[in-house]
Amino acid sequence: MGNETATATAAANKADTGLARALAWIGSGPKRLLIGGRWVEAASGKTFEVINPSTEELLCHVAEANSADIDAAVAAARHAFDNSSWVGMSPHARTRALLRIADQIDRHADELAAIETLDNGMPLWFSTAVATTAADIFRYYGGWCTKILGSTIPSDASGFVYTLREPLGVCGQIIPWNVPILMASIKLANALCCGNTLILKPAELACLTSLRLAELIQETDLPPGVINMLPGFGATAGAALALHPDVDKIAFTGSTAIGKQIVQASTSNLKKVTLELGGKSPNVIFADADLDKAVQAAVKTFCGNSGQVCSAGTRLFVHESVHDEVSERVTRLAATYTVGDPLAPDTKLGPLISAKQRDRVLSYIEAGQAGGASLQLGGSQWSGRGYFVAPAVFDGVTNGMRIAQEEIFGPVLSIIPFRDEDDAVFKGNDTTYGLSAAVWTRDVARAHKVARALKAGRVWINTYGEADPAMPFGGYKQSGWGREFGQESIDAYTQVKAVMLRM
Ligand code: NAP
Ligand code: MG
Numbered sequence: 001m002g003n004e005t006a007t008a009t010a011a012a013n014k015a016d017t018g019l020a021r022a023l024a025w026i027g028s029g030p031k032r033l034l035i036g037g038r039w040v041e042a043a044s045g046k047t048f049e050v051i052n053p054s055t056e057e058l059l060c061h062v063a064e065a066n067s068a069d070i071d072a073a074v075a076a077a078r079h080a081f082d083n084s085s086w087v088g089m090s091p092h093a094r095t096r097a098l099l100r101i102a103d104q105i106d107r108h109a110d111e112l113a114a115i116e117t118l119d120n121g122m123p124l125w126f127s128t129a130v131a132t133t134a135a136d137i138f139r140y141y142g143g144w145c146t147k148i149l150g151s152t153i154p155s156d157a158s159g160f161v162y163t164l165r166e167p168l169g170v171c172g173q174i175i176p177w178n179v180p181i182l183m184a185s186i187k188l189a190n191a192l193c194c195g196n197t198l199i200l201k202p203a204e205l206a207c208l209t210s211l212r213l214a215e216l217i218q219e220t221d222l223p224p225g226v227i228n229m230l231p232g233f234g235a236t237a238g239a240a241l242a243l244h245p246d247v248d249k250i251a252f253t254g255s256t257a258i259g260k261q262i263v264q265a266s267t268s269n270l271k272k273v274t275l276e277l278g279g280k281s282p283n284v285i286f287a288d289a290d291l292d293k294a295v296q297a298a299v300k301t302f303c304g305n306s307g308q309v310c311s312a313g314t315r316l317f318v319h320e321s322v323h324d325e326v327s328e329r330v331t332r333l334a335a336t337y338t339v340g341d342p343l344a345p346d347t348k349l350g351p352l353i354s355a356k357q358r359d360r361v362l363s364y365i366e367a368g369q370a371g372g373a374s375l376q377l378g379g380s381q382w383s384g385r386g387y388f389v390a391p392a393v394f395d396g397v398t399n400g401m402r403i404a405q406e407e408i409f410g411p412v413l414s415i416i417p418f419r420d421e422d423d424a425v426f427k428g429n430d431t432t433y434g435l436s437a438a439v440w441t442r443d444v445a446r447a448h449k450v451a452r453a454l455k456a457g458r459v460w461i462n463t464y465g466e467a468d469p470a471m472p473f474g475g476y477k478q479s480g481w482g483r484e485f486g487q488e489s490i491d492a493y494t495q496v497k498a499v500m501l502r503m
Contacts, residue, residue, distance in 0.1 A: 018110025019343070022118060025111065025212060030061040033069055033231070034214045036076030037224020042232075043068040048204055053121035053351040054342055054386040062207060065232030067240035070199065073228040074246050077170040077197040080225030087167065087195050091145040098142030098193060100220040105135040105185075108216055112209055114343075116181050120206040121350040121387070122305050123342045127181070133467075134185035134213075140469035140485075141189035148194065148490055153498070160501040165494045167195035168272060169248035172241040174234070174262070176254045177206035177353050178308040178409075183253055184210040186484050188217070188227060191251070194493035199228040199247070201238050203254075205353050207231040234258065245269045249493070252276070253310075255407075256433075256478050274482035274492050276310070277475055278407040279435030282428035283313030283464060284418075284450065287321045289440035290462070295329045297438075297464040298413070303337050303391050304465065306349045307361075307411035310479075311436035313464055315397075315404055316415045317424050323417040327395045330415065331376040334391040339382075351387040352410060358387040361410030368394045368403040373414070399430050407433070421446065425453040434476025438464045457483070 030047055032039040040063075047061040065073075081087055105112065112134070113127040120127075153161035171191045175183035180202055191198045202210035214229035230237055234254075242250050242265035252262045253276040266273045283301065285294045301313040318326045342350030352358045365379045378392030389410055397404050397414040404414045418424040428437060437456035441447050451459040457474045460466065467473070472486035482492045 019114040021108075021111040022114035026060050026115065026118065026208065030063065031208070031211050031231075032063045033065050033073075034211075034218070034227070034229040035069065035073045036079070036228070037218070042066065043072070048233075050119060050208060051354075052118050053353055054388075056385050056387075059118060059208070062204075062211070062231050064204075065201070065230035065237040067236065069230055069232070070237055070240040070244060073199045073230055074170060074172075074241075074244050076225035077199055077228055078246055080223055081167075081169050081197040084223035084226065086197065086223050086226050089195075091148070094145040094193065094195065095142045097220065097222065098138050098145065098189060101189075101217050102135040102138035102142065104216040104220060105131060105138065105213070108212075109135065112181055112212060115212055116206075116209045117342045117350070119208040120177060120180060120353060121342050122179070123347045123350050125345065126305060130179055130182050133469075134181050137182075137185045137469050138189045141193035144193045144490055148494060150496075155500075158503050160503065162499050164497045164499065165490075166497055168493060168495055169196060170246060171196045171198040171493065172244065172247040172250045172271075173198055173200040174238050174241065174250070174252045174254065175200065175202055175210070177203035178305060178310070180206045181209040181213065184213055187251055187253075188213075190484065190489050190493055192226070194490060196249075196493055197226045199230060199241060201230050201232060201241055204231055204233050239265060242266060243268050247271055249273070251492075259480070272492075274484075275475075275480040276473075276484060277435070277478065277480045278433060279310045279312070279475070279479050280315060280405065280407050280431045280433045281311055281313050281436040281438075281456065282315045282317055282431075282454065283438045284317045284424045284428055284440065284454075285319065285322070285326060286424075286439070286441040286443070286446065287319040288442045290442070291322065291326060291329070293462065294440040295326060295333060297440075298326075298330050299333045299337065299391075301464045302413040303334065303349055303411045306352055306389065308353065308357075308409050309465075311458065311465065313436070313438055314408065314413060315428070315431075316413055317418050317427060318415060319424075320417045320419060323415070327376065327393075327415050330413070331393045331395075334393055334413070335377055337391055339388050339390050349388075349391065349411060352389055353387070355387055357409065358389055361389050361408055361412060364403055364406070364408045364410070364412055365392050368392075368397070368401065368412070368414075371401045371403065373397045373401055373403060378411075399427050405431060421450060425450060429453075429455045432478045435474075435479035436460070
């Protein structure tokens with residue numbers, strides 16, 4: 001047996017172990033809500049079903065939180081904020097607490113990855129990478145605990161003026177189903193490192209890794225009530241959290257439409273709000289780019305996680321002189337992307353999250369054709385079980401078409417030619433969104449010029465989709481308010497107190 005084969009076999013065995021542990025945990029009975037350090041049924045006694053999107057089979061039942069449970073969780077989080085050792089603890093102790101969570105994630109990474117794949121449908125290689133990133137996020141925020149600084153303000157000799165950066169209090173957090181373990185880790189680690197307590201509501205369509213993560217965090221001995229985990233539906237549990245008068249901040253990741261409702265609900269008590277919303281990101285290829293790399297990345301970004309990624313480069317702008325070549329190469333490469341069982345190592349695209357999401361994506365493929373765009377690839381219905389959609393590539397797209405303006409959240413690419421730099425920037429910015437963008441060129445001056453001109457919270461040059469917890473992430477325009485990661489995210493989970501002393 002060659003070294004490569006031995007490594008592959010060892011990796012497969014390791015994955016099997018994770019899968020076995022994932023199945024054992026999922027099969028161990030209905031999942032409950034975490035409120036005040038205890039796992040409890042929903043007050044209503046209701047549960048909902050969790051479905052495996054690649055088989056359409058029932059995985060398990062989960063307690064369905066509603067407003068009564070949210071009330072109980074907010075009370076528990078408030079009590080923990082006001083009374084537990086969590087808030088006044090030494091920053092070094094808080095760092096150690098976050099690092100312990102990171103170690104827990106690493107120890108259970110295979111299991112978490114397999115749970116994510118069974119629940120969400122993403123390929124196992126992808127969920128494995130994501131679980132590792134989740135641990136890194138806790139380490140990143142663990143490092144911040146000792147670096148959340150106030151300042152001294154110049155004053156006359158008999159005075160002393162300084163600022164303290166203090167936690168906000170009770171944070172409500174709402175996340176989507178697309179990369180749940182990552183979304184949960186970002187929210188939890190950021191709030192915890194700043195000394196807040198929190199209530200997290202995962203999306204009901206994929207909530208299992210959030211629940212397992214909460215169990216693993218409980219094992220690290222956080223005081224009861226510091227984290228509360230309440231799966232439930234958005235219209236009930238989510239809305240109750242956003243409206244709650246004793247929640248100090250709401251951090252929401254999801255669609256722009258629901259983000260607007262969150263803002264309205266937040267006026268009940270003027271809670272602080274941060275929003276990570278949708279995108280329709282431009283990926284701009286100039287004629288002088290390394291086309292091999294650009295084509296690879298263009299396909300990877302619109303197919304990654306079956307297109308269910310907020311920052312996906314779904315609008316591919318190509319200089320007219322290389323448009324035909326790039327369009328042809330992108331289509332040919334996308335056709336080789338394997339769709340199927342997310343547990344199989346060579347699968348590039350698993351299923352979409354639900355039948356509803358699949359039908360929505362298929363309806364956009366129909367709308368693209370009806371609107372006059374030319375479908376180069378994809379579009380046929382998947383026969384058999386699972387909510388699969390193969391990559392679809394549209395050429396001959398104009399910016400006014402629905403497929404070029406609306407977030408599809410599926411593996412659908414729109415290719416649009418441009419004339420020159422100004423045309424690329426104008427078309428790239430012609431959207432209500434502003435989450436991400438990319439530019440491909442060997443001309444350094446042009447790269448920086450276009451990066452500045454594109455209205456997006458993150459711009460990549462000669463790469464796409466690479467992430468680092470130290471890089472701020474968030475939206476221009478209707479893609480959001482505030483930033484996750486970086487100093488900006490510390491500011492978003494703390495508030496400043498100015499103190500004046502007269503001696
Ligand atoms: P969504 O429908 O907006 O839901 C997001 C979360 O909000 C879910 O937990 C949902 O609960 C909850 N929710 C729904 N209605 C609510 C309400 N009235 N009040 C409070 N909470 C409510 O979005 P999605 O379809 O799950 O996720 C896809 C969207 O998320 C896309 O637009 C994508 O771009 C965006 N996203 C953005 C980022 C980013 O960082 N910018 C990252 C990932 C995804 P239930 O689903 O359980 O009902
Ligand atoms: Mg949903």
